[in-house]
Amino acid sequence: MPLNDAAPTGTARPDAALRDAAEALADELTALRREIHAEPELGRALPRTQQRVLAALDGLGLEITTGHALTSVTAVLRGALPGPTVLLRADMDALPVTEDTGLPYASRIAGAMHACGHDLHTAMLVGAARLLAERRAELAGSVVFMFQPDEEGTDGGGAELMLAEGVLDASGELPVAAYALHVAANRLPRGLFASRPGIATAASDTLTVTVHGLGGHGSAPHKAADPIPVLCELVTALQTFVTRRFDVHDPVVLTVGSIHGGTKANVIPGQAGFEATVRSYSPTAREALREGTRTLLTGIAAAHGLRAEVHYRDGYPAMRNTAEELALASDTVARLFGPQRYFNAPAPTPGAEDMAFVLDRVPGAYLMLGACPPDRDYATAAYNHSPQAVFDDAVLPDGAALLAQLALRRLAAVSTAGSGPTDGGQAGSTSSGTTSTAHAGTAASGATGTAG
Ligand SMILES: [Zn+2]
Numbered sequence: 001m002p003l004n005d006a007a008p009t010g011t012a013r014p015d016a017a018l019r020d021a022a023e024a025l026a027d028e029l030t031a032l033r034r035e036i037h038a039e040p041e042l043g044r045a046l047p048r049t050q051q052r053v054l055a056a057l058d059g060l061g062l063e064i065t066t067g068h069a070l071t072s073v074t075a076v077l078r079g080a081l082p083g084p085t086v087l088l089r090a091d092m093d094a095l096p097v098t099e100d101t102g103l104p105y106a107s108r109i110a111g112a113m114h115a116c117g118h119d120l121h122t123a124m125l126v127g128a129a130r131l132l133a134e135r136r137a138e139l140a141g142s143v144v145f146m147f148q149p150d151e152e153g154t155d156g157g158g159a160e161l162m163l164a165e166g167v168l169d170a171s172g173e174l175p176v177a178a179y180a181l182h183v184a185a186n187r188l189p190r191g192l193f194a195s196r197p198g199i200a201t202a203a204s205d206t207l208t209v210t211v212h213g214l215g216g217h218g219s220a221p222h223k224a225a226d227p228i229p230v231l232c233e234l235v236t237a238l239q240t241f242v243t244r245r246f247d248v249h250d251p252v253v254l255t256v257g258s259i260h261g262g263t264k265a266n267v268i269p270g271q272a273g274f275e276a277t278v279r280s281y282s283p284t285a286r287e288a289l290r291e292g293t294r295t296l297l298t299g300i301a302a303a304h305g306l307r308a309e310v311h312y313r314d315g316y317p318a319m320r321n322t323a324e325e326l327a328l329a330s331d332t333v334a335r336l337f338g339p340q341r342y343f344n345a346p347a348p349t350p351g352a353e354d355m356a357f358v359l360d361r362v363p364g365a366y367l368m369l370g371a372c373p374p375d376r377d378y379a380t381a382a383y384n385h386s387p388q389a390v391f392d393d394a395v396l397p398d399g400a401a402l403l404a405q406l407a408l409r410r411l412a413a414v415s416t417a418g419s420g421p422t423d424g425g426q427a428g429s430t431s432s433g434t435t436s437t438a439h440a441g442t443a444a445s446g447a448t449g450t451a452g
């Protein structure tokens with residue numbers, strides 16, 4: 001494959017051979033995905049999923065290690081030619097949701113479902129490993145396959161743990177780039193890849209507040225220190241804080257999703273509390289939230305003679321796509337599938353994704369892939385995380401092909417140019433072109449990121 005040939009025009013697909021090779025894996029990848037789907041596992045401990053991945057990778061000649069604190073799989077493919085390292089990542093965990101799809105391969109486990117499509121990601125990455133292992137002779141460097149548990153943060157988040165256990169050193173050197181895909185059950189037409197340069201998903205933190213007062217009789221509040229009205233004031237003050245203290249061009253979201261206190265109408269409780277999810281896109285806004293919420297909440301409680309205990313817990317950081325890596329990715333979509341298959345999302349999403357920890361350390365790109373089945377309307381189909389969410393297996397070969405081709409092209413770009421991705425510069429032209437305008441309305445409201 002010539003690396004510096006002209007960018008495609010119209011619907012030309014210069015890399016169709018790789019796509020065809022991926023298509024040939026469709027049955028195998030579908031079977032793997034459905035096995036994983038039927039037996040979903042939550043959090044850090046995914047022993048059956050891990051076994052399936054290890055079995056699927058067996059015989060490919062990879063260097064494989066498994067995690068200690070979590071059931072991760074890290075596999076390294078050494079190319080025949082010298083060169084740097086690229087990392088490809090898939091998450092593997094399910095959600096605590098009871099499936100309600102009626103699919104023949106639906107979850108057999110009550111209270112667990114692959115409602116975010118991570119079963120597809122796992123199968124796609126296995127497919128990429130197969131495609132790249134077959135092309136070892138033309139691979140100029142190493143590829144690290146990162147199979148990650150607990151993206152959903154059930155046990156606290158898996159990417160950070162894999163970084164702590166050395167996934168970025170798996171090949172012996174820091175990867176020059178990292179890529180990942182995420183399927184969408186709705187919002188995007190099937191087969192459309194979508195992303196954006198720069199910030200793609202929000203930082204997601206948790207605010208936990210307890211108001212400490214003094215319990216008493218409901219008829220005599222002056223003899224007690226009632227935390228309930230103070231807590232209500234704190235909740236509304238946070239909404240004012242969000243609208244008055246933050247730049248509209250650097251927005252934040254704060255949602256109080258849980259509130260608790262008291263047992264009975266005539267009993268003043270000794271304490272009451274709430275929890276909020278807090279989303280932001282910039283370090284400046286995040287720091288202002290971290291400090292500002294504490295000052296505001298403790299100050300209001302103190303003004304009423306009560307004490308507010310405030311815990312602000314950092315979750316996933318905002319995820320940033322590197323412009324050059326995303327240009328390579330969108331150009332690779334165009335070369336494999338045609339330029340109409342890539343959509344440049346105008347805005348980031350307030351969703352969160354722990355691939356952000358990887359992209360904090362390594363340049364890279366993260367793309368969404370529409371996977372709504374053809375018998376549904378992607379504009380109205382159930383969201384990821386819904387008990388009714390359905391993802392089409394037909395996108396599996398395309399996801400595998402894109403990941404594999406990204407690794408091949410990124411490594412070849414370095415070995416020929418000695419620097420970043422040099423042949424992706426035409427990709428900007430693929431962000432509009434033949435993409436139907438019907439995509440834009442729904443994709444604009446959050447084409448990137450779904451987790452958290
Ligand atoms: Zn999710």
Ligand SMILES: [Zn+2]
Pocket residue numbers: 116117118151182450451
């Ligand atoms: Zn997800």
